[in-house]
Amino acid sequence: HGPYQPHEPGYGLYQPGYSPYDDQIPDLNSQKLAIENAKAYLLESSTVSGLNLYDHLTNMLTKILDERPTNAVDIIENISKDVKWAQFQKKMDTLRDEHEILPTFEAAEKRKALFLRANGEGAEELEEEIGETPLPNVMETAFYFEQAGIGLSKDESYHIFLALKNLITVHPIQTCRFWGKILGLEMNYIIAEVQYRDGEEEEEEAEEEEVTEEGEKEMGEIEEEDEDEEKEKDEPPKSTYKPPPVIPKEANGTGANKYVYFVCNEPGKPWVKLPPVTPAQIVCARKIKKFFTGRLDAPVVSFPPFPGNEANYLRAQIARISAGTQISPIGFYQFAEEEGDEDEEVGRDTYEENPDFQPLPVAEMVDSLSSWVHHVQSILMQGRCVWLNPIQKSEEEEDEEDEEEEKAEEPEELQQEVGPPLLTPLSEDEGIQNIPAWTAQPSTNLIPHHAAAILQSNRWPGAYAFACGRNFDNIYFGWGHKYSPENHSPALPPPVQAEYPSGPEITETTDPTVEEEQAFKAAQEKALAAGEEEEEEEEEAAEDDEEDDD
Numbered sequence: 001h002g003p004y005q006p007h008e009p010g011y012g013l014y015q016p017g018y019s020p021y022d023d024q025i026p027d028l029n030s031q032k033l034a035i036e037n038a039k040a041y042l043l044e045s046s047t048v049s050g051l052n053l054y055d056h057l058t059n060m061l062t063k064i065l066d067e068r069p070t071n072a073v074d075i076i077e078n079i080s081k082d083v084k085w086a087q088f089q090k091k092m093d094t095l096r097d098e099h100e101i102l103p104t105f106e107a108a109e110k111r112k113a114l115f116l117r118a119n120g121e122g123a124e125e126l127e128e129e130i131g132e133t134p135l136p137n138v139m140e141t142a143f144y145f146e147q148a149g150i151g152l153s154k155d156e157s158y159h160i161f162l163a164l165k166n167l168i169t170v171h172p173i174q175t176c177r178f179w180g181k182i183l184g185l186e187m188n189y190i191i192a193e194v195q196y197r198d199g200e201e202e203e204e205e206a207e208e209e210e211v212t213e214e215g216e217k218e219m220g221e222i223e224e225e226d227e228d229e230e231k232e233k234d235e236p237p238k239s240t241y242k243p244p245p246v247i248p249k250e251a252n253g254t255g256a257n258k259y260v261y262f263v264c265n266e267p268g269k270p271w272v273k274l275p276p277v278t279p280a281q282i283v284c285a286r287k288i289k290k291f292f293t294g295r296l297d298a299p300v301v302s303f304p305p306f307p308g309n310e311a312n313y314l315r316a317q318i319a320r321i322s323a324g325t326q327i328s329p330i331g332f333y334q335f336a337e338e339e340g341d342e343d344e345e346v347g348r349d350t351y352e353e354n355p356d357f358q359p360l361p362v363a364e365m366v367d368s369l370s371s372w373v374h375h376v377q378s379i380l381m382q383g384r385c386v387w388l389n390p391i392q393k394s395e396e397e398e399d400e401e402d403e404e405e406e407k408a409e410e411p412e413e414l415q416q417e418v419g420p421p422l423l424t425p426l427s428e429d430e431g432i433q434n435i436p437a438w439t440a441q442p443s444t445n446l447i448p449h450h451a452a453a454i455l456q457s458n459r460w461p462g463a464y465a466f467a468c469g470r471n472f473d474n475i476y477f478g479w480g481h482k483y484s485p486e487n488h489s490p491a492l493p494p495p496v497q498a499e500y501p502s503g504p505e506i507t508e509t510t511d512p513t514v515e516e517e518q519a520f521k522a523a524q525e526k527a528l529a530a531g532e533e534e535e536e537e538e539e540e541a542a543e544d545d546e547e548d549d550d
């Protein structure tokens with residue numbers, strides 16, 4: 001390196017008279033300039049990290065003087081690294097980041113209410129809970145299904161157990177059962193099957209009907225105003241089409257509406273009561289295949305159009321699954337002994353538990369499907385469990401119709417539908433092509449003496465049942481779809497209706513040719529000329545008659 005220039009950091013350090021061994025006093029201006037150049041060099045920022053050597057050395061010396069480590073010269077490299085790493089640490093800012101909530105913590109907060117006792121319940125209320133309660137033993141049922149590898153995790157099962165406990169404390173429930181879990185695209189449905197106490201359901205329905213009646217009255221008033229306005233205008237021709245009669249739903253506590261169902265998306269969320277199912281919804285649900293979203297108010301877009309939203313579709317699928325998969329060991333239930341009904345098993349819809357029931361061996365329940373029976377009524381093609389003639393009406397309605405329409409043709413009589421009676425053995429269930437309707441197996445082959453009989457439905461994948469001694473139960477885990485060997489193909493729309501009957505009086509004629517038009521005009525001219533001649537002759541004859549009279 002040649003001599004330092006004035007703009008370089010080392011300028012002035014080796015000038016004559018600057019050496020410490022010289023007695024000559026150095027030039028102050030040149031010394032000051034050299035210090036400024038050296039500091040300017042140390043303050044140059046790095047193009048890689050953006051730091052400068054002056055601040056880095058200052059921080060290093062500050063760290064060394066603050067901590068005063070032993071043998072600092074041996075760890076100077078590590079101190080340099082620590083200082084550099086400290087430069088990249090996140091510092092507090094005026095705009096603070098939002099605290100991140102872990103999914104596990106959020107789920108724990110939602111389920112925290114399940115583990116709290118309401119209103120500070122004490123030992124006295126605990127003794128009352130130990131007595132008879134409609135709360136089912138979900139953990140015991142989960143234990144038996146777990147032997148066959150079926151069910152949920154223990155944590156989720158216990159959370160559902162607590163959620164059912166909260167349900168029976170809010171509503172006047174007589175019986176409660178964990179029906180199962182239907183999967184959805186966004187959220188799942190946890191379903192509870194309950195029965196109200198005598199008279200309690202009617203009170204709740206009365207309250208719901210009052211709310212709906214108020215809304216219907218308001219809508220009725222609006223419709224009446226619109227009808228009055230329309231009557232003032234010219235009335236259009238009325239249609240002669242008569243829609244088919246609406247089949248009424250079965251009363252609560254009977255048929256497909258025997259039980260009431262509550263659903264929630266997760267344990268800890270509020271339970272929502274599903275509406276009663278109607279025959280039209282069941283009939284339409286058989287023709288469509290839709291995945292659930294997890295939102296009860298979601299619309300069901302399908303063909304044929306479904307009469308309702310996802311809550312109604314969910315209720316229809318629950319009714320169909322229950323009618324086909326709710327089973328029990330033969331002999332556990334029996335019909336009540338009533339006078340005159342001993343031989344009429346087809347029309348019975350109630351049963352009772354058999355106190356003299358003797359459980360069958362597990363091997364026999366696995367080998368023979370005749371040892372299992374259906375204890376839920378099957379649903380007819382009409383959409384009801386008990387067939388109803390839609391044409392048959394009361395005497396008053398018939399008299400009114402006779403007065404109005406005396407010449408109306410009588411409709412054809414419908415053939416009554418009859419389904420299999422209650423407590424029908426599973427051996428009578430029809431298979432699906434070459435697949436049997438049910439598959440039976442023991443929970444273990446290693447210890448058959450303590451095994452449980454497990455049945456799986458092939459018609460409704462996800463429906464299971466177990467039996468071990470006097471204990472048995474049914475459960476469903478699935479998407480809520482029925483098995484079909486072929487791919488689902490939606491129904492085709494009906495053919496287009498004819499607008500009017502075709503006939504010669506309304507058929508459009510062909511256009512005439514030029515020759516036909518000319519001939520038609522010539523004939524018209526001849527007819528006009530002949531008419532004029534006749535008028536002239538009549539006038540002359542009238543004049544002659546007048547002259548004769550004179």
